[in-house]
Amino acid sequence: MNFITKKHISRRTMLRGAGVAIALPFLDSMMPAQTPIARTAAAGKLRFTGIFVPHGMAPGYWIPDGPKLGDKLPTILEPLAPLKNQTVVLSGLWAKSAEPPPGVTGADHWVAAAFMAADKPRKTTGADIDVDTTIDQLIAQKIGQESLLPSLQLGLEDPGANSSNCGEGYSCAYTNSISWSTPSQPLPMELNPQVVFERLFGDGGSKEERAARREQDRSILDSVTKSLARFKQDVSPEDRRRLDEYAESVREIERRLAIAKKASGDITTEGVRVPAGVPESFDEHVKLHSDLNVLAFQADITRVSTYLYARDLTSRNYPVSGTNTGFHGGSHHAENPDRIKDYSLINKYHVSCMSYLAQKMAKIQDGDGTLLDHSLILYGTNMGNSNQHLHFDVPHILVGGAGGQLKGGRHLPQPTKTVSTANVLASILNIYGIPVEKFGDGDGVIKGLV
16 A cells, blocks of 8 residues: 655545455544645534434323423433433424325325425335435435445345335335435335445455455455555554554454354344344344444445334334334324333334434544534434324434534424424435425425524
Protein backbone atom coordinates (compact mmCIF):
# COMPACT_ATOMS: atom_id res chain seq x y z
CA MET A 1 0.00 0.00 0.00
CA ASN A 2 1.28 3.50 -0.84
CA PHE A 3 0.75 6.65 1.16
CA ILE A 4 2.63 9.88 1.74
CA THR A 5 3.73 10.93 5.20
CA LYS A 6 3.05 14.39 6.59
CA LYS A 7 0.08 14.77 4.26
CA HIS A 8 -3.51 14.08 5.09
CA ILE A 9 -4.97 10.69 4.20
CA SER A 10 -7.97 10.54 1.89
CA ARG A 11 -11.30 9.58 3.48
CA ARG A 12 -11.60 7.09 0.64
CA THR A 13 -8.42 5.18 1.59
CA MET A 14 -8.89 1.40 1.61
CA LEU A 15 -6.75 -1.57 2.53
CA ARG A 16 -6.94 -4.27 -0.14
CA GLY A 17 -6.14 -7.96 -0.11
CA ALA A 18 -7.27 -11.07 -1.96
CA GLY A 19 -10.98 -10.53 -2.52
CA VAL A 20 -11.08 -7.99 0.32
CA ALA A 21 -11.40 -4.21 0.51
CA ILE A 22 -11.47 -2.69 3.98
CA ALA A 23 -12.63 0.91 4.23
CA LEU A 24 -11.21 2.77 7.21
CA PRO A 25 -12.93 4.67 10.01
CA PHE A 26 -12.50 8.40 10.30
CA LEU A 27 -8.99 9.27 11.54
CA ASP A 28 -7.38 12.51 12.64
CA SER A 29 -4.90 11.96 9.80
CA MET A 30 -7.75 12.52 7.36
CA MET A 31 -7.92 16.21 8.30
CA PRO A 32 -5.62 18.47 6.24
CA ALA A 33 -3.53 20.73 8.44
CA GLN A 34 -4.59 24.38 8.75
CA THR A 35 -7.86 23.78 6.93
CA PRO A 36 -11.21 24.96 8.39
CA ILE A 37 -13.00 21.97 9.88
CA ALA A 38 -16.13 22.59 7.80
CA ARG A 39 -14.08 21.93 4.65
CA THR A 40 -12.58 18.64 5.88
CA ALA A 41 -13.78 15.09 6.45
CA ALA A 42 -14.16 16.07 10.11
CA ALA A 43 -17.23 18.10 9.25
CA GLY A 44 -19.20 14.87 9.35
CA LYS A 45 -21.59 13.40 6.82
CA LEU A 46 -25.29 12.96 7.46
CA ARG A 47 -26.60 9.41 7.78
CA PHE A 48 -30.16 8.10 7.85
CA THR A 49 -31.75 4.95 9.24
CA GLY A 50 -35.40 3.94 8.93
CA ILE A 51 -36.82 1.17 11.15
CA PHE A 52 -40.32 -0.27 10.72
CA VAL A 53 -42.19 -2.44 13.22
CA PRO A 54 -45.80 -3.46 12.52
CA HIS A 55 -48.73 -3.82 14.94
CA GLY A 56 -48.60 -0.47 16.73
CA MET A 57 -47.85 -0.02 20.44
CA ALA A 58 -49.72 -0.80 23.63
CA PRO A 59 -52.12 2.07 24.44
CA GLY A 60 -51.19 3.97 27.60
CA TYR A 61 -47.57 2.80 27.65
CA TRP A 62 -45.75 5.06 25.21
CA ILE A 63 -47.04 8.66 25.13
CA PRO A 64 -44.93 10.99 27.32
CA ASP A 65 -46.52 13.43 29.76
CA GLY A 66 -46.00 16.98 28.58
CA PRO A 67 -43.79 18.53 25.90
CA LYS A 68 -40.47 17.56 27.50
CA LEU A 69 -38.97 14.13 27.99
CA GLY A 70 -38.48 14.05 31.75
CA ASP A 71 -36.56 11.76 34.06
CA LYS A 72 -39.33 9.14 33.94
CA LEU A 73 -40.21 7.95 30.46
CA PRO A 74 -43.25 5.81 29.61
CA THR A 75 -42.62 2.06 29.92
CA ILE A 76 -42.07 1.39 26.22
CA LEU A 77 -39.65 4.31 25.87
CA GLU A 78 -37.53 3.50 28.93
CA PRO A 79 -34.68 2.03 26.81
CA LEU A 80 -34.23 5.52 25.34
CA ALA A 81 -33.39 7.12 28.72
CA PRO A 82 -29.65 7.40 27.92
CA LEU A 83 -30.58 9.06 24.63
CA LYS A 84 -33.47 11.28 25.69
CA ASN A 85 -31.56 14.48 24.91
CA GLN A 86 -31.33 13.32 21.30
CA THR A 87 -34.87 11.91 21.08
CA VAL A 88 -38.09 13.43 19.75
CA VAL A 89 -41.37 11.54 20.25
CA LEU A 90 -44.28 12.28 17.92
CA SER A 91 -47.80 11.28 18.98
CA GLY A 92 -51.23 11.80 17.43
CA LEU A 93 -50.04 11.06 13.89
CA TRP A 94 -52.38 9.61 11.27
CA ALA A 95 -51.09 6.83 8.99
CA LYS A 96 -53.67 7.43 6.27
CA SER A 97 -51.67 5.48 3.70
CA ALA A 98 -52.01 2.32 5.80
CA GLU A 99 -55.79 2.44 5.93
CA PRO A 100 -57.70 0.13 3.59
CA PRO A 101 -59.55 1.74 0.69
CA PRO A 102 -63.26 2.35 1.30
CA GLY A 103 -65.19 -0.92 1.44
CA VAL A 104 -62.06 -3.06 1.87
CA THR A 105 -61.27 -4.82 5.14
CA GLY A 106 -58.05 -6.38 6.38
CA ALA A 107 -55.79 -4.90 3.72
CA ASP A 108 -53.96 -2.78 6.29
CA HIS A 109 -51.83 -5.82 7.15
CA TRP A 110 -50.14 -5.72 3.73
CA VAL A 111 -48.86 -2.19 3.36
CA ALA A 112 -45.51 -1.96 5.20
CA ALA A 113 -44.21 -0.31 2.03
CA ALA A 114 -46.32 2.74 2.92
CA PHE A 115 -44.21 3.49 6.02
CA MET A 116 -41.63 5.64 4.21
CA ALA A 117 -43.75 6.39 1.15
CA ALA A 118 -46.98 7.71 2.74
CA ASP A 119 -48.72 6.49 -0.36
CA LYS A 120 -51.47 3.88 -0.49
CA PRO A 121 -50.13 0.92 -2.52
CA ARG A 122 -52.03 -0.16 -5.59
CA LYS A 123 -54.15 -3.21 -4.83
CA THR A 124 -52.76 -5.96 -7.05
CA THR A 125 -51.23 -9.40 -6.89
CA GLY A 126 -49.63 -9.02 -10.30
CA ALA A 127 -46.56 -7.29 -11.66
CA ASP A 128 -48.25 -3.85 -11.75
CA ILE A 129 -47.24 -3.02 -8.18
CA ASP A 130 -47.08 0.68 -7.40
CA VAL A 131 -46.15 2.77 -4.36
CA ASP A 132 -44.17 6.01 -4.24
CA THR A 133 -40.39 5.94 -3.97
CA THR A 134 -39.54 5.80 -0.27
CA ILE A 135 -37.68 8.61 1.49
CA ASP A 136 -34.65 6.45 2.29
CA GLN A 137 -34.03 6.07 -1.44
CA LEU A 138 -34.59 9.75 -2.12
CA ILE A 139 -32.05 10.47 0.61
CA ALA A 140 -29.68 7.86 -0.87
CA GLN A 141 -29.92 9.62 -4.22
CA LYS A 142 -28.91 12.85 -2.47
CA ILE A 143 -26.17 11.72 -0.03
CA GLY A 144 -25.39 8.10 -0.89
CA GLN A 145 -23.68 8.43 -4.24
CA GLU A 146 -20.26 9.19 -2.75
CA SER A 147 -20.23 5.99 -0.67
CA LEU A 148 -19.51 2.45 -1.83
CA LEU A 149 -23.08 1.33 -1.16
CA PRO A 150 -25.81 3.94 -1.73
CA SER A 151 -28.00 2.16 0.84
CA LEU A 152 -28.27 -0.98 2.94
CA GLN A 153 -31.56 -2.86 3.49
CA LEU A 154 -31.73 -5.25 6.45
CA GLY A 155 -34.45 -7.75 7.38
CA LEU A 156 -35.08 -9.83 10.46
CA GLU A 157 -37.67 -12.32 9.17
CA ASP A 158 -37.53 -14.63 6.19
CA PRO A 159 -40.24 -13.88 3.59
CA GLY A 160 -40.34 -17.63 2.90
CA ALA A 161 -40.90 -18.56 6.53
CA ASN A 162 -44.19 -18.97 8.36
CA SER A 163 -44.21 -15.35 9.51
CA SER A 164 -47.15 -14.37 7.30
CA ASN A 165 -49.12 -15.20 4.19
CA CYS A 166 -49.90 -12.38 1.80
CA GLY A 167 -53.56 -11.88 1.09
CA GLU A 168 -56.48 -9.49 0.69
CA GLY A 169 -55.50 -9.06 -2.96
CA TYR A 170 -52.18 -7.33 -2.19
CA SER A 171 -48.79 -8.34 -3.58
CA CYS A 172 -46.28 -9.79 -1.12
CA ALA A 173 -43.87 -7.08 -2.34
CA TYR A 174 -45.68 -4.56 -0.16
CA THR A 175 -44.96 -6.45 3.05
CA ASN A 176 -41.57 -7.91 2.10
CA SER A 177 -39.81 -4.56 1.65
CA ILE A 178 -40.08 -1.08 3.15
CA SER A 179 -37.49 0.35 0.73
CA TRP A 180 -38.53 1.20 -2.84
CA SER A 181 -36.11 2.72 -5.34
CA THR A 182 -38.95 3.46 -7.80
CA PRO A 183 -42.74 3.07 -7.54
CA SER A 184 -42.43 -0.41 -9.06
CA GLN A 185 -39.06 -1.53 -7.67
CA PRO A 186 -38.89 -2.85 -4.10
CA LEU A 187 -35.40 -3.50 -2.75
CA PRO A 188 -34.84 -6.87 -1.04
CA MET A 189 -34.24 -6.72 2.71
CA GLU A 190 -31.10 -8.78 3.39
CA LEU A 191 -31.68 -11.42 6.07
CA ASN A 192 -28.26 -13.05 6.27
CA PRO A 193 -25.59 -11.07 8.19
CA GLN A 194 -22.84 -13.03 6.40
CA VAL A 195 -24.06 -11.70 3.05
CA VAL A 196 -24.12 -8.19 4.50
CA PHE A 197 -20.55 -8.64 5.76
CA GLU A 198 -19.35 -9.74 2.33
CA ARG A 199 -21.05 -6.75 0.72
CA LEU A 200 -19.30 -4.38 3.10
CA PHE A 201 -15.82 -5.87 2.84
CA GLY A 202 -15.71 -7.94 -0.33
CA ASP A 203 -13.80 -6.69 -3.36
CA GLY A 204 -14.60 -8.88 -6.30
CA GLY A 205 -13.21 -12.09 -4.82
CA SER A 206 -14.92 -15.20 -6.11
CA LYS A 207 -17.59 -17.03 -4.17
CA GLU A 208 -15.15 -19.93 -3.87
CA GLU A 209 -12.43 -17.69 -2.38
CA ARG A 210 -14.82 -16.33 0.22
CA ALA A 211 -16.12 -19.78 1.09
CA ALA A 212 -12.56 -21.13 1.41
CA ARG A 213 -11.61 -18.31 3.74
CA ARG A 214 -14.60 -19.03 5.97
CA GLU A 215 -13.92 -22.76 6.00
CA GLN A 216 -10.34 -22.12 7.07
CA ASP A 217 -11.57 -19.74 9.79
CA ARG A 218 -9.41 -16.98 8.36
CA SER A 219 -10.29 -13.38 9.09
CA ILE A 220 -10.57 -10.90 6.23
CA LEU A 221 -8.00 -8.95 8.20
CA ASP A 222 -5.46 -11.69 7.52
CA SER A 223 -5.39 -10.51 3.90
CA VAL A 224 -4.36 -6.99 4.87
CA THR A 225 -2.22 -7.58 7.98
CA LYS A 226 0.99 -6.30 6.43
CA SER A 227 -0.68 -3.30 4.80
CA LEU A 228 -2.41 -2.40 8.05
CA ALA A 229 0.87 -2.65 9.99
CA ARG A 230 2.63 -0.36 7.51
CA PHE A 231 -0.28 2.06 7.52
CA LYS A 232 -0.23 2.34 11.33
CA GLN A 233 3.45 3.36 11.33
CA ASP A 234 2.66 6.79 9.91
CA VAL A 235 -0.39 7.80 11.93
CA SER A 236 -0.77 9.21 15.42
CA PRO A 237 -1.11 7.05 18.56
CA GLU A 238 -4.77 8.06 18.77
CA ASP A 239 -5.36 6.94 15.17
CA ARG A 240 -3.59 3.65 15.89
CA ARG A 241 -5.93 3.12 18.84
CA ARG A 242 -8.97 3.75 16.63
CA LEU A 243 -7.67 1.36 13.99
CA ASP A 244 -7.08 -1.34 16.61
CA GLU A 245 -10.62 -0.92 17.99
CA TYR A 246 -12.06 -1.01 14.48
CA ALA A 247 -10.11 -4.18 13.60
CA GLU A 248 -11.25 -5.80 16.85
CA SER A 249 -14.87 -5.00 16.00
CA VAL A 250 -14.44 -6.68 12.62
CA ARG A 251 -12.88 -9.79 14.20
CA GLU A 252 -15.65 -9.99 16.81
CA ILE A 253 -18.34 -9.87 14.14
CA GLU A 254 -16.55 -12.61 12.20
CA ARG A 255 -16.55 -14.75 15.35
CA ARG A 256 -20.29 -14.28 15.79
CA LEU A 257 -20.93 -14.98 12.12
CA ALA A 258 -19.05 -18.28 12.48
CA ILE A 259 -21.42 -19.26 15.29
CA ALA A 260 -24.47 -18.28 13.24
CA LYS A 261 -23.17 -20.37 10.33
CA LYS A 262 -23.88 -23.47 12.40
CA ALA A 263 -27.59 -22.67 12.69
CA SER A 264 -29.60 -25.62 11.43
CA GLY A 265 -32.61 -23.93 9.89
CA ASP A 266 -35.01 -25.77 12.20
CA ILE A 267 -37.99 -24.15 13.90
CA THR A 268 -36.65 -22.13 16.82
CA THR A 269 -37.95 -21.62 20.35
CA GLU A 270 -39.24 -18.24 19.09
CA GLY A 271 -41.76 -20.00 16.88
CA VAL A 272 -40.22 -19.37 13.46
CA ARG A 273 -37.99 -21.18 11.03
CA VAL A 274 -34.86 -19.29 10.03
CA PRO A 275 -32.66 -20.24 7.07
CA ALA A 276 -29.48 -22.14 7.82
CA GLY A 277 -26.66 -19.74 8.61
CA VAL A 278 -28.93 -17.04 10.04
CA PRO A 279 -28.84 -16.52 13.84
CA GLU A 280 -31.66 -18.46 15.46
CA SER A 281 -32.08 -15.82 18.17
CA PHE A 282 -33.74 -12.58 17.11
CA ASP A 283 -31.68 -10.77 19.73
CA GLU A 284 -28.37 -11.94 18.27
CA HIS A 285 -29.66 -11.38 14.73
CA VAL A 286 -30.71 -7.76 15.27
CA LYS A 287 -27.52 -6.96 17.16
CA LEU A 288 -25.35 -8.45 14.40
CA HIS A 289 -27.18 -6.39 11.80
CA SER A 290 -26.85 -3.30 14.00
CA ASP A 291 -23.13 -3.84 14.56
CA LEU A 292 -22.60 -4.29 10.83
CA ASN A 293 -24.59 -1.11 10.22
CA VAL A 294 -22.39 0.80 12.66
CA LEU A 295 -19.23 -0.45 10.93
CA ALA A 296 -20.69 0.57 7.56
CA PHE A 297 -21.45 4.08 8.85
CA GLN A 298 -18.11 4.34 10.66
CA ALA A 299 -16.12 3.49 7.52
CA ASP A 300 -18.46 5.55 5.30
CA ILE A 301 -19.29 2.45 3.27
CA THR A 302 -22.91 3.57 3.29
CA ARG A 303 -24.86 6.49 4.73
CA VAL A 304 -28.39 5.10 4.46
CA SER A 305 -29.88 1.97 6.05
CA THR A 306 -33.31 0.49 6.69
CA TYR A 307 -34.61 -2.31 8.91
CA LEU A 308 -37.73 -4.42 8.70
CA TYR A 309 -37.87 -5.75 12.28
CA ALA A 310 -40.91 -7.96 11.67
CA ARG A 311 -43.46 -8.80 9.04
CA ASP A 312 -47.19 -8.37 9.46
CA LEU A 313 -49.06 -11.22 11.18
CA THR A 314 -45.83 -12.72 12.52
CA SER A 315 -46.35 -15.20 15.33
CA ARG A 316 -42.77 -14.82 16.54
CA ASN A 317 -42.14 -14.33 20.22
CA TYR A 318 -39.21 -12.59 21.89
CA PRO A 319 -38.16 -14.36 25.11
CA VAL A 320 -35.68 -11.58 25.94
CA SER A 321 -38.64 -9.19 26.23
CA GLY A 322 -39.96 -10.92 29.33
CA THR A 323 -42.98 -12.51 27.66
CA ASN A 324 -43.47 -15.47 25.33
CA THR A 325 -46.61 -14.01 23.78
CA GLY A 326 -46.56 -14.05 19.98
CA PHE A 327 -46.23 -10.61 18.40
CA HIS A 328 -49.39 -10.49 16.29
CA GLY A 329 -51.49 -12.39 18.82
CA GLY A 330 -50.36 -10.02 21.55
CA SER A 331 -51.34 -7.00 19.46
CA HIS A 332 -54.97 -8.16 19.64
CA HIS A 333 -55.23 -7.66 23.38
CA ALA A 334 -59.05 -7.32 23.45
CA GLU A 335 -58.60 -4.14 25.56
CA ASN A 336 -57.74 -6.37 28.54
CA PRO A 337 -55.42 -4.35 30.86
CA ASP A 338 -53.25 -7.35 31.71
CA ARG A 339 -52.83 -8.28 28.06
CA ILE A 340 -52.07 -4.67 27.11
CA LYS A 341 -49.37 -4.57 29.77
CA ASP A 342 -47.99 -7.87 28.47
CA TYR A 343 -47.95 -6.51 24.93
CA SER A 344 -46.06 -3.42 26.06
CA LEU A 345 -43.11 -5.68 26.92
CA ILE A 346 -42.74 -6.64 23.25
CA ASN A 347 -42.90 -3.00 22.19
CA LYS A 348 -40.36 -2.01 24.84
CA TYR A 349 -38.01 -4.74 23.65
CA HIS A 350 -38.19 -3.57 20.03
CA VAL A 351 -37.42 0.00 21.15
CA SER A 352 -34.45 -1.38 23.10
CA CYS A 353 -33.12 -2.92 19.87
CA MET A 354 -33.21 0.51 18.23
CA SER A 355 -31.61 2.01 21.34
CA TYR A 356 -28.79 -0.55 21.09
CA LEU A 357 -27.98 0.73 17.60
CA ALA A 358 -28.20 4.38 18.62
CA GLN A 359 -26.06 3.97 21.73
CA LYS A 360 -23.33 2.24 19.73
CA MET A 361 -23.39 5.12 17.26
CA ALA A 362 -23.17 7.60 20.14
CA LYS A 363 -19.90 6.05 21.31
CA ILE A 364 -18.06 6.35 18.00
CA GLN A 365 -16.23 9.54 17.14
CA ASP A 366 -17.00 10.86 13.69
CA GLY A 367 -15.13 14.01 12.83
CA ASP A 368 -16.40 16.89 14.93
CA GLY A 369 -18.98 14.76 16.73
CA THR A 370 -20.26 11.21 17.01
CA LEU A 371 -22.00 9.03 14.46
CA LEU A 372 -25.28 9.71 16.25
CA ASP A 373 -24.68 13.46 16.18
CA HIS A 374 -24.51 13.20 12.39
CA SER A 375 -27.41 10.76 11.99
CA LEU A 376 -31.16 10.58 12.18
CA ILE A 377 -33.01 7.37 13.05
CA LEU A 378 -36.70 7.17 12.19
CA TYR A 379 -38.51 4.44 14.17
CA GLY A 380 -42.18 3.88 13.57
CA THR A 381 -45.20 1.72 12.91
CA ASN A 382 -48.44 1.98 10.94
CA MET A 383 -51.04 1.45 13.65
CA GLY A 384 -52.15 3.12 16.85
CA ASN A 385 -54.37 0.73 18.76
CA SER A 386 -53.68 -2.47 16.84
CA ASN A 387 -56.44 -4.39 18.58
CA GLN A 388 -58.91 -2.35 16.54
CA HIS A 389 -56.63 -1.81 13.54
CA LEU A 390 -56.76 1.94 14.11
CA HIS A 391 -54.34 4.03 12.08
CA PHE A 392 -54.45 7.24 14.07
CA ASP A 393 -52.47 8.08 17.23
CA VAL A 394 -49.57 6.29 15.55
CA PRO A 395 -46.14 6.35 17.28
CA HIS A 396 -43.07 7.75 15.54
CA ILE A 397 -39.71 8.35 17.22
CA LEU A 398 -36.72 10.31 15.95
CA VAL A 399 -33.28 9.77 17.48
CA GLY A 400 -30.04 11.58 16.62
CA GLY A 401 -28.66 15.04 16.07
CA ALA A 402 -29.12 15.20 12.29
CA GLY A 403 -25.97 17.29 12.01
CA GLY A 404 -27.19 19.79 14.60
CA GLN A 405 -30.58 20.30 12.96
CA LEU A 406 -32.70 18.33 15.46
CA LYS A 407 -33.20 19.42 19.06
CA GLY A 408 -33.98 16.43 21.26
CA GLY A 409 -35.59 15.91 24.64
CA ARG A 410 -39.05 16.73 23.27
CA HIS A 411 -42.52 15.30 22.81
CA LEU A 412 -44.45 16.86 19.93
CA PRO A 413 -48.13 15.87 20.21
CA GLN A 414 -50.23 16.37 17.08
CA PRO A 415 -54.01 16.80 16.88
CA THR A 416 -55.58 13.35 16.58
CA LYS A 417 -56.54 12.23 13.08
CA THR A 418 -55.28 15.48 11.57
CA VAL A 419 -51.54 15.35 10.81
CA SER A 420 -50.33 12.65 8.42
CA THR A 421 -47.19 10.61 9.00
CA ALA A 422 -46.26 12.02 5.57
CA ASN A 423 -45.56 15.35 7.27
CA VAL A 424 -42.80 13.66 9.27
CA LEU A 425 -41.32 12.31 6.05
CA ALA A 426 -41.46 15.74 4.40
CA SER A 427 -39.66 17.24 7.40
CA ILE A 428 -36.94 14.59 7.17
CA LEU A 429 -36.43 15.21 3.47
CA ASN A 430 -35.86 18.90 4.16
CA ILE A 431 -33.30 18.01 6.84
CA TYR A 432 -31.34 16.13 4.17
CA GLY A 433 -31.33 19.02 1.75
CA ILE A 434 -34.26 17.81 -0.35
CA PRO A 435 -36.64 20.80 -0.31
CA VAL A 436 -40.29 19.78 -0.42
CA GLU A 437 -43.40 21.59 0.76
CA LYS A 438 -45.25 18.32 1.20
CA PHE A 439 -44.86 14.62 0.52
CA GLY A 440 -47.14 11.66 -0.11
CA ASP A 441 -50.60 12.14 1.37
CA GLY A 442 -49.45 14.93 3.65
CA ASP A 443 -50.13 18.64 3.58
CA GLY A 444 -46.87 20.08 4.89
CA VAL A 445 -44.19 19.50 7.52
CA ILE A 446 -44.20 19.03 11.28
CA LYS A 447 -44.22 22.51 12.78
CA GLY A 448 -41.43 23.12 15.27
CA LEU A 449 -39.59 19.90 14.53
CA VAL A 450 -36.40 21.68 13.35
